[in-house]
Amino acid sequence: MMKHKLFIPLFLVAAFISQGKSAQAQDTVRRTVEIGKLDSLNSTILKEKRRIEVFVPKNDQPGSNTKYDVLYVLDGGNWNTGLISKIQGFLEGEKYMPPTIIVSILGIDRNKDLTPTHIDGWKTSGGATQFLGFIKDELIPYINQKYPANGDHSIWGHSLGGLFVVNALLVEPKTFKSYIAVDPSLWWDNNYIQKIASLKLAALQDPAVTLFMSGREGKEGETMKIDAMDSLLKKWAPAGLTWKSIRYPEETHSSVRFKSTYDALKFSYGWQDNEINFHPMNGIVLKNKPVAVWYFGDTTRVRYTTDGTNPTLGSAKIQSDIIINDGAKITVKQFTNRARYDQVKTGNFTKGKILTPISKPKNLQPGGFLYDYYEGDFNKAEDLKNKSPQKSGLTNADFEVEKLPRKNNFALIIEGVMETKEEGYYGFVLEADKGSKLYLNDQLLIQWEDHTKRNSPYSYILPLTKGFYKLRLEYLHQNKDAKLKLNYLPPSLCLLKKPFQFLSIYNLEPLNRQAS
Known part of the structure; x- marks a missing residue:
């Protein structure tokens, strides 16, 4: 007589699952020192050697193929980069931005490098064109070649650095994905930037970039002449430029960097890394x-x-x-x-139509479930053909997957009959591992593909009538972090608009066929 293996009563929760963030301990003492790699390159454009410090994400592994966004920081060194590194790490931990390479560009003569024109009283001013050429044509290619960069770049600048950032947007808009100008010195050279902005903005061809500008409230903030730039952006900014300008109360020219950097990096991405x-x-x-x-x-x-x-x-x-x-x-x-x-x-x-139930098999009675357990690295259930299970057993109330001999590289085949006592829509939610499959009456409902970022479950809904249905679960366990869970939602709860509020345990009405 053919043996019917019956469905496993694990984790039968009457709800579709809303995936939340896992709780993280908030009271752990951690002492970290951020140390980047000192590096340098000889610039043909600037005719000098330029030093940089590069901070690669902590979790980057040698030999990994993972690539990262890059944030270039003007006026590099601990004054700016140390602050930005901490804020970036916090935002990454909160899933507001991805792991990022930070390149700290150490300065030699900021008055020369960061200013677009020469003015009296600033002896070396007016070298921004050459400095931007160095970043665009020498530094970025160097970083892309030597470090795991993905070609997605941002630039951050404060004060004269902010002036440089806005100027870079206007003259080289496709160099960076995000331009961050913190309290920029837009007063420079009798509002030089504002004088060129209208023509430059109008000429931008859908740059698909972001600009974040910040300043301070009050008279001191007004001296930076950011408001005039805001007016030009409102009038001339192309549709492809996503921009924001904000003023912070009760901040100084120095302290405004903190809030600005936090808001700017969040704005640059415009997302929280929640899976759809x-x-x-x-x-x-x-x-x-x-x-x-x-x-x-x-x-x-x-x-x-x-x-x-x-x-x-x-x-x-x-x-x-x-x-x-x-x-x-x-x-x-x-x-x-x-x-x-x-x-x-x-x-x-x-x-479609209601799935037709099967005839009630003989000798069925409520009871435990039967399973076959196989050891090995299996990619599909077909790999189990002509193989004998290492273990077969009853999935009663004491059965737990975690108690099986292996913690990894094994398979479970669980088959059986379930009884439905309502007519209507039934929902099934499966959390498993790659290659696992759930069938009802030999019809494939769920096929588990690669793990998503948060290992969220797969779900399926279909109409059933009262009766008996064959159910088969092929669970292939390879990923050590994978768990086997099946969540079941009967019609009475499927009709509710917010069923995830209900956490009652529901039974699949499994029936155990006694071998004759």
Whole structure:
């Protein structure tokens, strides 16, 4: 007599899961010293040797193929770079920006390097064109070749450095993705920057970059002449320039760097690294029997469509729930200020029919579940053919995956019959490992692909009637961090608009077939 292996009652939670951040200890004492790599290069343009200090992300591993954004800091050294490094590390930890290489450009003569024109009283002023040429044509290629840079660059400058940053945007707008000007000295040379800004801004051809400018409130802040630049940006900035200008009260020319850097780096990316998360992700829909798709996470600059087209910023804003009355392809997109970090996720909902139940097998009774356990590195269930399991057993209340002999490189095949006592939509959520699959009546519901950043689960919804259904789970465990979880949502909860509020345990009504 054929043996029916029955479904494992692990983690049966009556809710689609909203993925949150894992709690992190807040009281751990950590003492860190940020030390970059001192480096230098001989500049043909400047006709001198220039020193830099490079801070590569802490988690970068030798031999890794990971590439990083680069932030270039003018007036380098501890005065600016030490502050920026700490703020960048905090923002990275809060998922507001990715790991980043910081290049501290150590100065020799800032009055020469950072000013675009020569004025009386500033003997060496007016060398910004050459200094920008050095950064663009010598330093950036050097960093790209020697360090794990991805070609996505930002530049930060304060005071005269801020003047240099704004000038760089106007004359070389495609050199950097983000231009950060902290309390820039836009008074320079009788408002030279403002005089060239209207023509330069009008000539920009969709630069797809960001500009963040900051200043101070009050009379001292007014002397920097940032307001005049704001007016020109409002009138002449092209659509592809995303810009923001802000004034901070009760700050000095020096202290304004802290708040400015925090706000500027957040603005430069315009995102929080939350994975797009909606459930169910795929499914079968009956005509005129609506299904709710619930969206979890930040809604800022998130748009969606239901016809399979790529969303734009003009598409509908995401909602907490999207109602589908027929077949649809949902596409959700989170927009950032850097296209490389935009996220897109799609869900396919096919118009179909209620899945037909099977006839009730003989000798069924409520009870434990049966499983087969295989040891080895398996990429697909077909690899288990003609192999004998190392262990078979009953998945009763005492069964735990963690108690199996191996912690890694094993497979579980769990088959059985479940009884449904309601007619309507049933939701299944599976958290597993790459290559794992969930079937119902031999129909593939969920195929687990590569792990996402936060190992969020896969979900599926389909209409069932009262009766019995064969269920098969192929769990291939390779990733040591992977967990096996199945979450089940009956029709009575699928009809609710916010089912994730309910945490009652629901049973899949498994039935154990006794071998004859």
